[in-house]
Amino acid sequence: MENSNLSNAAAPKNSNLWMYILLIVLALGIIGLSIWLISVKRNMSELLTEKEMQRIELVSELDSLMFEHAQIKESYGDLSDSLVAVDSIIQANAAEIKQLLNYKWDYFKVKKKLDRLQVISQGYVRKMDSIVVVNEVLTEENLQIKEEIQQEKRxxxxxxxxxxxxxxxxxxxxxxxxxxxxxxxxxxxxxxxETETDKVKRVDRIKICFTLGKNSILEPGIKTIYVRIAQPDEEILVKGRGEEYTFMHQGELIQYSIMEDIDYQNTAQDVCLYWNKRASLEMQPGLYNVDIFHGDNLIGETTFTL
Structure with a gap:
């Protein structure tokens, strides 16, 4: 009886012991899980921080690449228009990379695209350099051609x-x-x-003599000579007032005093022409000017005084 009571008393003690052990195990498990979760959280935070730093690095690299590309385009000026297609590819790739960086992204995938974009950009620069070289050659040739044209013009x-x-x-x-x-x-x-006179009232005619010079260039043949005698008041001594006593000189119709056709044969030739005074004409005292014309050319001048 006494042993039975002892057994009944020991059973609750054993049950409590196992409960304590179980609680301790659970507590240790919870502590271990908490430590593991804290560690995982810390690692995740570090990974997120590292990934954000990678994103910032890639964004910076992309911005730097596009800024450099823009400067290159600006430095080449109008020549960059010749590579519009390549520039469009660069812009499209840059836009795609930016879009990837703003959402879920993979570092190696973006890095690969960025490296490819850099290769395309370098190819753009090489092509632009080639265009510049070709353009310089063409410009030099153009300048040379222009200089040759200017020389020919000169x-x-x-x-x-x-x-x-x-x-x-x-x-x-x-x-x-x-x-x-x-x-x-x-x-x-x-x-x-005939006798020479300087008296106004005694003048009956005016005699004009000259020698036509030798000239082998002129065509031989009839040459029409016109003589104009101007009185002191500059009025021309003429045979009449009609147009039949005029001739064309340098586009202007002017009066003549004497007209004579002379057969010129390219040798020196003495010529004497006469102007006969009308009985009704009263001549003026003073200086008279005599001009001799052939075509549009004034070929001789002389004067006399009454």
Missing amino acids: KNRDLEQDKEELVTIVEEAAVLSTYNLQSTPVHVKGGGK
Whole structure:
């Protein structure tokens, strides 16, 4: 009986012991799990921090690459327009990488794309350098061609100037010339004898003599010579007032006193022409100017005084 009571008393003690042991094991398990969870959390935090740092690094690398690309484009100016297609590829890849970095992303995948973008960008620079070299060569050739064109233009101008000078020389050489010019007021006596006079009232005619110079350039043949005699008041001594007593000189119709056709054969030739005074004309005292014309050229000048 006594042993039975002892057994019954020991049973609760054993039950409590196992409960304590179980509680201790559970407590130790909870403590271990807590320690493990804390460790995992710390590791996750470190991983997230490391990943964020990697993201920032990749973003910085991408921004640096695109900034450098923009500077390269700006430095090449209008030449960069020739590689618009390559630039579009670079911009599209950069946009894709940015989008990946803003959401769920894989470091190695983004890094691979970034490395590929860098290769494309380097290829862009090489192509631009090639274009610059080609452009410099073309520019140099263009400048050389322009210089050659300018030289040819200068040569042409010089030739044209020489031609104009030669034409001027020929034109000047192709003009009749006169020398030994004399204009003499004459009084005609009975029997037709002429005597020189300086008396206004005794003048019957004016005798104008000159020598046409030798000129082998001119075409031989009939040359029409015009003489204008201007009185002191500059009025021209003419045979009449109609247009039949005028000739064209440098685009202007002017009066003449004497017109004579002369058969010129390129040799020196003495010529004497006469202007006969009308009986009704009263001549003025003073200085008279005599001009001799052939075509548009004034070929001789002389004067006399009454």
